[in-house]
Amino acid sequence: MASAPALFGVVVFTFLLMRVLPGDPAVFFASGPNAGEAEIQAIRVQMGLDKPIPEQLVRYLWDIGHGRLGRSMGTGQPVTVDLANRLPASLELTFTALLLALCCALPLGIGAALAPNSLLDHGVRLLCTLGVCVPTFVSGLLFIYAFYYLAGVAPDPTGRIDIFASQPPTLTGFLLVDAALAGDWEAWHSAASQLVLPACTMALFVLAPLARMTRASMLAVLTSDFVRTGDALGLSRRRVVLVYALRNALLPVITIMGIVFSTMLGANVLVEKVFSWPGVASYALDALLASDYAPVQGFVLLMALIFVAVNLLVDLLYGLADPRVSVA
Amino acid sequence: MDFRRRDMMAGGIALASSGLLGRPAAAQSRAETLRQVTGNSVNTLDPTMPGSTREAFGISVNIYDRLVSFGRKQGSNGGWVFDPDIIKGELAEKVDTSADGMTFTFHLKRDAKFHDGTPVTAEDVKWSLDRHVAARSLAAVQVQTGGWTKPEQFTIIDPHTVQAKVDKPDRLALPNLCTLYCIIFNSKQAKSHATAQDPWAQEWLKTNTAGSGAYTVEVFKPGEQVILRRNDAWKGGPLPYFRRVICQTIPEAATRASLIEKGDADLSIDLQASDVPTLAQRGRVKLVSTPQFNAFTMVAFNTQMAPFNNVKLRQAVAAALPYQDIFKAALFERGAPLFGASWRGSPTNGKFPQPLPLATNLERARALMAEAGHPNGLDTTFSFNVGSAATSEPLAALVKESLGRIGIRVEIQKLPDAQISTLVTEKKLPFLTETSIAWLPSTDYFFRNFFTGAQRWNYSSWNNAEINALCEKARYELNAAEYERLCKRMIAVLAEEVPVIMLWQPNQDAVMPLGVDGYTYQYHRQVDYRDLKRA
Numbered sequence: 001m002a003s004a005p006a007l008f009g010v011v012v013f014t015f016l017l018m019r020v021l022p023g024d025p026a027v028f029f030a031s032g033p034n035a036g037e038a039e040i041q042a043i044r045v046q047m048g049l050d051k052p053i054p055e056q057l058v059r060y061l062w063d064i065g066h067g068r069l070g071r072s073m074g075t076g077q078p079v080t081v082d083l084a085n086r087l088p089a090s091l092e093l094t095f096t097a098l099l100l101a102l103c104c105a106l107p108l109g110i111g112a113a114l115a116p117n118s119l120l121d122h123g124v125r126l127l128c129t130l131g132v133c134v135p136t137f138v139s140g141l142l143f144i145y146a147f148y149y150l151a152g153v154a155p156d157p158t159g160r161i162d163i164f165a166s167q168p169p170t171l172t173g174f175l176l177v178d179a180a181l182a183g184d185w186e187a188w189h190s191a192a193s194q195l196v197l198p199a200c201t202m203a204l205f206v207l208a209p210l211a212r213m214t215r216a217s218m219l220a221v222l223t224s225d226f227v228r229t230g231d232a233l234g235l236s237r238r239r240v241v242l243v244y245a246l247r248n249a250l251l252p253v254i255t256i257m258g259i260v261f262s263t264m265l266g267a268n269v270l271v272e273k274v275f276s277w278p279g280v281a282s283y284a285l286d287a288l289l290a291s292d293y294a295p296v297q298g299f300v301l302l303m304a305l306i307f308v309a310v311n312l313l314v315d316l317l318y319g320l321a322d323p324r325v326s327v328a
Numbered sequence: 329m330d331f332r333r334r335d336m337m338a339g340g341i342a343l344a345s346s347g348l349l350g351r352p353a354a355a356q357s358r359a360e361t362l363r364q365v366t367g368n369s370v371n372t373l374d375p376t377m378p379g380s381t382r383e384a385f386g387i388s389v390n391i392y393d394r395l396v397s398f399g400r401k402q403g404s405n406g407g408w409v410f411d412p413d414i415i416k417g418e419l420a421e422k423v424d425t426s427a428d429g430m431t432f433t434f435h436l437k438r439d440a441k442f443h444d445g446t447p448v449t450a451e452d453v454k455w456s457l458d459r460h461v462a463a464r465s466l467a468a469v470q471v472q473t474g475g476w477t478k479p480e481q482f483t484i485i486d487p488h489t490v491q492a493k494v495d496k497p498d499r500l501a502l503p504n505l506c507t508l509y510c511i512i513f514n515s516k517q518a519k520s521h522a523t524a525q526d527p528w529a530q531e532w533l534k535t536n537t538a539g540s541g542a543y544t545v546e547v548f549k550p551g552e553q554v555i556l557r558r559n560d561a562w563k564g565g566p567l568p569y570f571r572r573v574i575c576q577t578i579p580e581a582a583t584r585a586s587l588i589e590k591g592d593a594d595l596s597i598d599l600q601a602s603d604v605p606t607l608a609q610r611g612r613v614k615l616v617s618t619p620q621f622n623a624f625t626m627v628a629f630n631t632q633m634a635p636f637n638n639v640k641l642r643q644a645v646a647a648a649l650p651y652q653d654i655f656k657a658a659l660f661e662r663g664a665p666l667f668g669a670s671w672r673g674s675p676t677n678g679k680f681p682q683p684l685p686l687a688t689n690l691e692r693a694r695a696l697m698a699e700a701g702h703p704n705g706l707d708t709t710f711s712f713n714v715g716s717a718a719t720s721e722p723l724a725a726l727v728k729e730s731l732g733r734i735g736i737r738v739e740i741q742k743l744p745d746a747q748i749s750t751l752v753t754e755k756k757l758p759f760l761t762e763t764s765i766a767w768l769p770s771t772d773y774f775f776r777n778f779f780t781g782a783q784r785w786n787y788s789s790w791n792n793a794e795i796n797a798l799c800e801k802a803r804y805e806l807n808a809a810e811y812e813r814l815c816k817r818m819i820a821v822l823a824e825e826v827p828v829i830m831l832w833q834p835n836q837d838a839v840m841p842l843g844v845d846g847y848t849y850q851y852h853r854q855v856d857y858r859d860l861k862r863a
Contacts, residue, residue: 027753027784028746029379040753042464043378073379075550076372076534085549141582149586156592158365158578159552164358276578278552286369286551291746 003308007301011064014300015057018293025049025291029073047073047293064301070294074287079298083280087302088173089160090272090279094264096195097202098257105207106253109214110246113222124215128208140201140274147197155193158276162190198275202268206260213256217249224248250321258314262307359862361572362844364855365584365593369551369577374533376465376509385508386854387554387575392511392539393564395420395434395453395490396502400848400859407616408848408859412769415502418564419448419512419540429497429806432505436488440563442514442540450484455515457482457492463528467509473773474504496804499811503768508852514538542568542858552577556857569846569861588613588839594862595840595847595855601662601718604837616838618849619664622769624681625719626828627727628787630758635708640700642826646686647693648734650726655832658723662837666830675823678815680771684823684830693734705735711760712741713748719834720761727761753784762787763834767851771815772802779827788827795821 026044044050048059063070069079112121147154155162160175168179168187176195179188221227222245230240269281280299287295368383375388399414417423419440424433440448458479460467471477475498483491494501504510513533521532529538537545542564543556556573576593578584581600587593589612599607608615627649629636636642651667669675669683697703710727712720721742728738738759743751751757764785766774776799777783779790795818802814822828838847838855848859 022744022747022750024750024753025746027750039378039469046378074371075369076377076379077550082550141580144583144586149590152590156587156590157583158576158587163363163553163574163576164361273579274583276576276580276583278549282579283551289744289746 003311007304007308010304011061011297011301012057014297015060016053018291018296019053019056021291025073025293028291060297069298069301072287072295073292074290074295075283079294082283082295083298083302085173086278086280086283089277090265090268090281092160092174092176093195093198093202093271093277093279094261094268096199097206097264097268098261100199100203101206101210101260102257104203105210106214108207109211109253110218110241112211112215113218114241116219121215124211128211131204131206132208134204135270136201136205136268137270137274139204140198140271143197143201144274154197155190157194157197157274159278160191160194161187162194165190198271198277201274202264202271206264209256209260210253213253214249217252218245221245221249247321251318254314254317254321258310262303262310265303265306357572360570361574362570362595362857362860362862363574363576363593364595364597364857365576365578365587366596367577367579367581367584367598370548370554370575371550372534373537373545373548374465374530375511376460376463376467377530377534378464378466380466382852382854383575385852386856387556388511389508389541389850389852389854390543390556390573390857391537391541391545392508392513393418393440393448393541394508394510394512395505396423397506398503398851403618403621403849405616405618407618408846409618409621410848410850412503412851415506419453423502425502429501430494432492432502433485434490434492436490437563438488440540441561442517442538443544443559444514444517444538446514446516448512448514448540449487450490451487452515453490453512454482454484455518456512457490457510459513459528460510463530465509465528465530470507470509470767471504473768473776474498474500474502476501476504497806499770499803499806500768500773503770507767511539514540540564543573546572565858568858570857573857575855585839588841591841594844595838595860597836597838597853597855599837599839601660601837604662604839605660607839612842614840614842614844616840616847616849617662617835618838619833620765620836620849620853621664621681621833622767622851623763623765623853624666624833625659625663625761625763625831626787627759627761627831628828629826630755630789631827632755632789632791633758635702635706636758638700639825640696641702644693644696644700644734645731645736646826646829647689647696648730648736649686649829650688650730651686651831652688654723654726657726658719658721659832659834663832663834665832667832674820675816678771678812678819680774680815680819681830681833682819684819686829690733697734697736702735705737707737707739708758709739709741711743711748711751711757712762713743713745715745716761716763717742723761723831749784752787755789760787761831765853769851771818772799772811775799775818775822776803779822790825790827792821792825792827 026040026047026049029043048056071078072082075082108124112124115121144157148157161167165187168182168184171178171181175191176188179191227240227245230244269285272279272282284296284299366383368381370383370387371381372384375385395418396415397418398410398412399416400408401411403409419436420434421437422435436448442448460471461476462479475494475496481493485491517538518529518533522529535548542559542562544559546557547553547555553574553576558568558571584596585599585603585607588596589607604615607613629642631637655661655665666681666683667686669685671685675682710724712724724740728740731738764778766777775795777785779786780796780799798814798818802811805811805814836849836853843862844860845863846859846861848856850856
C-alpha cells in the first residue's frame with residue numbers, strides 16, 4: 001500500500017516522457033501511397049492521440065484502474081495479453097540465471113573469504129571482473145559461436161523451445177513447469193537446453209555483485225566474536241562457517257539479490273535479443289523504437305510492480321535469515 | 329542427414345545431453361518444412377491493418393487468395409522475378425476485359441473452397457472488395473490508385489461471376505486487384521464476427537483468418553513466430569511443395585546467418601549486407617541476388633523550401649556527387665546503378681526507374697553554384713534514418729565531403745525511424761536520403777506517388793505543373809505508343825529539374841541452403857512460399 005504513491009508517480013512520469021519524445025506514432029504507422037493527413041488523423045483518433053494531453057492522461061489512468069493498458073500498434077494485441085505472454089519467458093530466464101549465479105557465487109564468495117588473498121581469491125576476483133567487463137551481447141554471441149556454430153553441441157539459439165518440437169499446453173507459461181506437468185519430457189529437455197546458454201550469459205554478468213558481496217560480508221562475520229567463540233568451543237569448522245557465519249552474512253547478499261533480480265528482468269534486453277528470447281524487455285525496446293506508447297508505459301508499470309513485489313519478498317526473507325528482523 | 333550429425337554430437341558431449349536426442353517423427357517432416365528466419369515480426373494476419381509490417385504482408389499472400397495475381401519471369405540475373413505484365417487467375421478462372429477497358433468480368437473457379445470448406449461465391453468477393461474500398465484500412469488508399477473508390481463499382485452477376493467497373497479506363501485498375509490488399513475473405517465467417525462499431529470484422533481478422541489460400545495458420549505469435557500448414561484442397565494454383573512453413577523472428581542478424589549456414593534454417597532475405605558476400609564465398613549456401621527493379625534509393629531535396637527550391641543549386645549538387653564512389657562505398661556495388669546514362673535531353677525508352685544522365689563534373693558544379701547565387705556556398709543538413717544506417721552512413725559521409733568541395737557545408741543528421749517519418753510528413757527536412765518502393769512498377773505510378781501530390785512519399789514535395797498534367801493523362805492512356813511518349817517526357821523533365829537524385833536499385837539478397845529452389849523476387853519484397861521447393 002505504501003508504494004501506491006510511487007507507482008502513481010512512475011505511471012504519470014512515463015506517460016509524460018513518452019509524449020515529450022520526438023516522433024509521432026500516427027505518422028509512423030500510416031503507410032502506403034497517398035497516406036495523407038486523413039489517414040494519419042484516423043490513426044491518431046484510433047490511438048486516442050487527438051485529445052489534449054491532460055485528457056489522455058485521465059483516460060489512461062481510468063483504463064489502468066480497469067485493468068486495461070491499451071493496445072500495441074506493433075503487435076496488434078492488447079498490451080496486457082502481450083505482457084502476460086512474455087513475462088513468464090523473462091521470469092523463467094531470470095530465475096534460472098539467478099539460481100545459477102547464486103549456486104556459483106555463494107561457494108566462490110565463501111571460499112574467497114576463507115582464504116583471502118590466496119590463489120582462489122584472486123581467481124574469483126578475475127572471474128568476477130571478466131563477467132562484469134564483458135557485455136552480455138558479446139558473451140552471448142561468443143557462447144553461440146563456440147557452442148552452436150563451432151562445436152554444434154548447443155541447440156540453435158532461437159527462442160524458448162526447439163521450433164520443430166511440440167509445445168506443451170500452456171498452464172503457467174513457464175515451459176519447464178508446463179512440460180513437467182504435462183509429463184512431456186521431450187519438450188522439457190528441449191526447453192531446458194534452450195535455456196542453458198542465455199541463462200549462463202546472464203549469470204556470468206551478475207556473478208560479480210553476488211560473489212563480491214558474499215565475500216565481503218563473510219570476511220566481516222568471520223572475524224566477529226561469536227565465530228571465534230564457536231571455534232574456541234571446538235565446533236567443527238564446517239558447522240561454524242556454514243551454519244553460524246553464513247546465516248549472519250546473508251542479509252546484505254539478500255539485499256543485493258533483490259536489486260540484481262529486478263535489474264536482470266528489465267536490463268536483459270540484449271540477452272533476449274541475441275537469443276531471440278520472447279521476453280518483455282525486447283518487447284519494450286521494439287515498442288520504444290516505434291514510438292508505440294502503450295507497450296512502453298505498460299512495461300514500465302509492470303517493472304515498477306515487480307520491483308515493489310521483490311522488495312517485499314526481500315523484506316520477508318530478512319526475517320527468515322535473521323529472526324531479529326521483523327516486518328511490521 | 330542433418331539430424332544424424334546432431335545426434336552423434338549430442339551423444340558425445342555432456343552439455344548437449346538434454347534436448348537433442350530422439351525426435352525421429354519431427355525429422356521426417358523436416359524436409360517438407362520450410363523455416364524462414366527474419367529480423368522483423370509479423371504483427372497481424374490482416375495485411376490491410378494500419379501498421380502492418382512487411383512480414384505480415386508476406387504471410388497474408390500465402391493464407392489468402394486474390395481474384396488475380398502477377399506471374400513470374402526469369403530476371404536479368406537468372407533468378408525468378410515477378411512479372412507485372414502477366415496477370416493470372418487465382419480465384420478467378422478467367423477475366424474478361426471490355427473493349428473500352430472499363431469493365432472487368434471475373435468468372436470464379438467453381439471448385440474453390442475456403443479453409444472451413446464452404447465454397448467461394450460472388451457474394452464473398454463483393455463483400456471483400458466492398459471492404460477494401462469502404463473500410464478504414466491500408467487497402468482503400470492503395471486501390472484508389474487504380475480507380476476503385478466505392479462499393480457500387482462491384483456487382484454480382486450470378487453466384488460465380490462478379491463485375492467490376494471503373495469510371496475511366498485506368499491502366500492500373502486490374503493490377504491493383506492483384507496486390508496483396510485485395511484478398512478475398514470468407515464473408516459469412518467474417519460477418520459473424522462483425523460488430524456495430526466494427527462492421528468489417530477488422531478486430532477479429534487481425535488474429536484470425538477467413539481465407540481460401542494455399543496455407544492455413546497453425547500458430548500465430550506476434551513478434552515470435554508464425555507456423556503455416558499447407559491447405560491440400562487449394563485450387564488457386566499448383567499445390568506448393570512445402571507442407572509446413574515456419575516464419576520465425578530472430579532479431580540478431582549474425583544468428584540468422586549461422587542458422588542458414590548450418591542448414592537449420594532454410595531462408596533469410598534480411599541478412600546484413602556485409603555478411604552476405606562472405607557467406608556466399610564459403611560456398612555452403614545459395615545466394616539469390618536480385619536488383620529490386622521496383623525500388624530506388626535517392627537523395628531528395630525539399631523543392632518547396634529555400635535553398636533547394638533553386639533548380640540551379642539542385643543541378644550543382646547533382647554535378648558534384650561522386651556517384652561511382654558512393655555506389656562502391658555504401659552498397660559495395662550490390663545493385664543496379666541509376667546514374668551515368670549517356671542520353672541527353674530525352675531518354676531512349678519510357679521505363680522508370682532507369683539510369684539518368686547523372687555524372688560527376690566539379691567544374692560545372694562550381695559554375696552552377698555561382699549561377700544559383702551562392703558563390704560563397706551555404707549550410708544545410710542531410711538526414712537519414714537509423715534503420716538504413718548501414719548504407720546511409722557512408723553515403724552521407726561522401727555527400728558531405730564532396731559538397732564541401734563546392735562550398736556546401738553539410739551537417740549529417742541521423743534520426744530514429746518514427747522521428748524521420750514525422751519530419752518527412754511535415755516536409756521539414758531540406759535534404760535527405762530514402763529508399764522507396766512501388767508495388768506496381770509502371771512509370772506513371774512512380775511519378776504519381778513519388779513526384780506529385782502532398783503525401784509523404786513525395787519526398788521532394790515536387791509540384792511541377794507539366795508533370796502533374798502528364799501523370800493525370802498517362803494514367804488513363806491505353807495506347808501504348810502514346811503512353812511511352814508521355815513517360816519519356818516525364819523522365820526528361822525529372823532529369824532536367826532534379827527534384828531528387830536517383831542513385832541505385834539495391835539488390836535483395838535471399839540466402840538459403842543449396843537444396844532450396846525456386847525463390848522468386850516479389851513486388852512486396854517478401855517470400856511467396858508457394859514458389860519454393862526443395863530439390
